[in-house]
Amino acid sequence: MDLRPPGTPRQRSERVRHAQLAVPFALIAAVTVVDILAPPDVHLGPFLVAAPALTASFRGPRITAFVGLLAVIAQVVVSAVRTTLTDLNHTFQTIALIMISVFVTLFAYLREEHEKELMQLRSVAETAQQVVLRPLRDRIGPLRVASVYLAAAAEARIGGDLYAAARTATSTRLIIGDVRGKGLDAVGEAALVLGAFRAAAHQEADLRRLVDYLEGAVAPDLYDSTALDDEDEGAGPRAGEDEGFTTAAVLDIPDDEPVLHLVSCGHPPPLLLLREGRAVPLEVARPSPPLGLAGLVDGPVAAQTFAFEAGDVLLLYTDGVLEARDRAGDFYPLTERVAGWSGLPPQAVLDHLCADLLAHVVGSTLGDDAAMVAIERLDRPRRP
Structure with missing residues (x-):
């Protein structure tokens, strides 16, 4: 009824x-x-x-x-x-x-x-965002995928949350990220990152080189050389002077191995929903700085490998989920809530998550846009 x-x-x-x-x-x-x-x-x-x-x-x-x-x-x-x-x-x-x-x-x-x-x-802003943020297919190789975008109800403050997927000959690559700032500027930065990802995801064989390419695509737009004083000419950009950046998680999921490879660029860790009813954050040992800030930090990009078995569900999300507050000011307990939804297909996981997240902020609103992607490996990969 x-x-x-x-x-x-x-x-x-x-x-x-x-x-x-x-x-x-x-x-x-x-x-x-x-x-x-x-x-x-x-x-x-x-x-x-x-x-x-x-x-x-x-x-x-x-x-x-x-x-x-x-x-x-x-x-x-x-x-x-x-x-x-x-x-x-x-x-x-x-x-x-x-x-x-x-x-x-x-x-x-x-x-x-x-x-x-x-x-x-x-x-x-919404039209520009819809053009930039294309919907993900339900099936990508051996993966079942679902995605959702929740916009914060705050006038025209459209955010720069982003996600995309691309197929290679042997794997599926995904990115989820969050551009610093709001409005059309943030949407433009998101378009820049997504365009670079879609252009290079098929070409760069190594995940670390793909992230380097994304960094190179974003970095030239960070600083306006005309804003430098004559006395500072040649000194290079300085941190903290209105630099823009994008937090991102870039993944490569092979078709024939029960693993995933992850590079975290200052982004919240993905959650792996295991079949036994646990939610495990995939914390990388050596996270990279956000895209656009790599030039301020020395050190190469590092990728880390995690197990990703058939039947497991991987949840990618932006910090709008973590920063959702209730009337008492308490943050949304994401890891605790999603652990109870293990074993569900990706779309069901996101349906439960969206309903629970909006119930958490009842009487209030989301302080920031929230993007979520759930991925399930359907078949058991062939071991070599």
Whole structure:
């Protein structure tokens, strides 16, 4: 049985809007009737101001002006019934009501224009992000894959979370990452990283060389040489001066070996959901710096190998999952929660995770976008 409320979300929203609009009309009617029936020394006319002020908070300037006009007409009717239209007290009440109605109508106009700008910005950012972040296929070689992207509900603050997959002749390569920052700049940086990954994932035989290629693609855009002072010319970029970077986990999963190879560039460790009901973080011994900061740290890129048996599920995620807080300010306990979902297929794991994550932040919102990818090896690889 479907327990969801009838109608589409848009229809339900319209019903709510109509119900809200009934409140100021009911307020005008109630104040008018009570004011007419009240004793001579009781004046309820000033309460009519609440009607247009309330309307301005959820409707546009036209409806607000209309409600304000009705409130003024109601005030005039009360004046005519109780005293005369020239009564000084009611005259000042009417003038004040007209002034406030004009003011809140202007407020409603400015709010509506601001909302239109935000909607346009978010629409542009979401469109750009959808073009950049292509959906992953359900089956990639011997892997079953599911992915999801949860956007933080914060105006047009689209983030730079990213993921992608590519096939080679003998393996599947994946990347998940998070660009520092928000908005279209972050989406542009994500497009740069994803473009470099898709271009090189098929060509670079070694995972470490692939990460070096990604670093080379990102690094030239980090610093603006024109911003350097003449006295600092030739000194090179300095850390902490508005550098951009991308945390990332880059993986190579061979078709015929029960393992995966991982390079972590400052990214949260993937979780391996084992069939016996455990969730194991894949912590690398030598993590690399985030993409774009490798030039500030000496040392080669290191890849580490982990077991990845048939039936195991690998969960990749961005820090928006870990940073989700409840009303008490507690972070989401990801490892503890996903351990109970081992044995489920990837899509079911993500369905449970999304529902549980949103339940954790009920009454609040995600502070950052969250991207998640779940991967299951379907068949037992052939051992050499």
